[in-house]
Amino acid sequence: MKLPIGRAWEERVDKMGNRSRGEAERSTARMEGELYKGEDYKTEFQPQNYLKTYYAFDSGTIAENEVLKFNLNNLFETFSPGGMGGDILIDIGSGPTIYQLLSACEVFREIIMSDYTELNLREVDKWLKKELGAYDWSPAVQYVCELEGDRSKWQEKEARVRRTVKRLLTCDVNQPRPLGSAQVPAADCVLSLLALECACRDVDAYRAAIQNLVGLLKPGGHLVTLVALRCCEYMVGSRKFFVLSLEQETVEKALQEAGCQVLKCQYSPIKYSEAFCLNEGFCFVVARKGPGA
Numbered sequence: 148m149k150l151p152i153g154r155a156w157e158e159r160v161d162k163m164g165n166r167s168r169g170e171a172e173r174s175t176a177r178m179e180g181e182l183y184k185g186e187d188y189k190t191e192f193q194p195q196n197y198l199k200t201y202y203a204f205d206s207g208t209i210a211e212n213e214v215l216k217f218n219l220n221n222l223f224e225t226f227s228p229g230g231m232g233g234d235i236l237i238d239i240g241s242g243p244t245i246y247q248l249l250s251a252c253e254v255f256r257e258i259i260m261s262d263y264t265e266l267n268l269r270e271v272d273k274w275l276k277k278e279l280g281a282y283d284w285s286p287a288v289q290y291v292c293e294l295e296g297d298r299s300k301w302q303e304k305e306a307r308v309r310r311t312v313k314r315l316l317t318c319d320v321n322q323p324r325p326l327g328s329a330q331v332p333a334a335d336c337v338l339s340l341l342a343l344e345c346a347c348r349d350v351d352a353y354r355a356a357i358q359n360l361v362g363l364l365k366p367g368g369h370l371v372t373l374v375a376l377r378c379c380e381y382m383v384g385s386r387k388f389f390v391l392s393l394e395q396e397t398v399e400k401a402l403q404e405a406g407c408q409v410l411k412c413q414y415s416p417i418k419y420s421e422a423f424c425l426n427e428g429f430c431f432v433v434a435r436k437g438p439g440a
């Protein structure tokens with residue numbers, strides 16, 4: 148097998164398996180602090196480690212809990228009855244999480260979830276099917292039910308999410324058609340939380356990814372995104388992943404260039420625990436796709 152010119156490595160199949168010298172060199176580089184990114188997500192991003200670190204709710208760390216509540220409060224305000232709603236919501240870069248749908252499931256008829264890795268989609272599927280070992284989202288569900296005025300309705304809420312999520316698709320935001328060949332109707336809302344800064348290697352790629360997401364929307368549809376600002380890396384278990392450092396202005400400009408009007412940009416100075424993620428604040432953004440976009 149001819150290896151790429153420029154980084155041509157002598158292919159050496161060792162007695163232990165099929166690891167080439169290239170892989171061995173890459174994993175050594177990683178141990179010396181290189182960041183995981185791109186295709187690495189498919190093998191190195193462990194859903195359960197991610198959930199335990201960032202979504203342990205009240206039994207977890209204070210900073211991560213504060214971030215989750217900032218997110219849930221903004222999602223509640225955005226998707227409250229009488230606010231935004233419609234037929235189809237597409238969640239891009241869902242990861243192994245479902246918290247992002249707890250308010251949206253009340254105002255959209257159909258939700259399509261998507262992620263870059265099968266492992267994450269499998270984790271979501273376990274929860275949707277109430278399988279053994281599925282993650283316990285009940286603390287977050289109860290929190291959102293309390294925001295809605297009745298904490299006791301949390302099991303009905305979980306059932307509603309399970310009824311409303313109709314499809315799990317793989318996606319890649321760096322492709323002009325992020326959902327590939329999947330046939331999906333134009334969406335009333337595209338949701339993407341904490342994903343683009345992980346998926347895009349530079350600002351040009353981020354701007355292109357925003358264009359790709361806007362392309363999934365009907366004219367007049369909404370793009371809702373949460374961005375960890377000025378971030379450079381984050382931990383999932385023992386793995387350190389690359390994050391593109393973004394400013395709030397860069398996010399807003401990318402949306403405007405993609406033909407959207409920024410309706411809300413809620414900034415917060417809160418941060419993750421430094422042991423897990425180095426960021427400086429968040430912005431929760433709601434934008435509307437213009438008629439000509």
Ligand SMILES: C[S@@+](CC[C@H](N)C(=O)[O-])C[C@H]1O[C@@H](n2cnc3c(N)ncnc32)[C@H](O)[C@@H]1O
Pocket residue numbers: 185188192239240241242243244247262263264267318319320321339340341342343345346
């Ligand atoms: C920090 S996690 C965010 C997960 C979830 N949205 C949340 O709010 O916690 C980043 C996610 O981006 C996904 N991702 C990485 N590269 C991607 C790409 N090129 N296209 C779409 N998603 C990607 C990863 O699989 C992972 O689920």
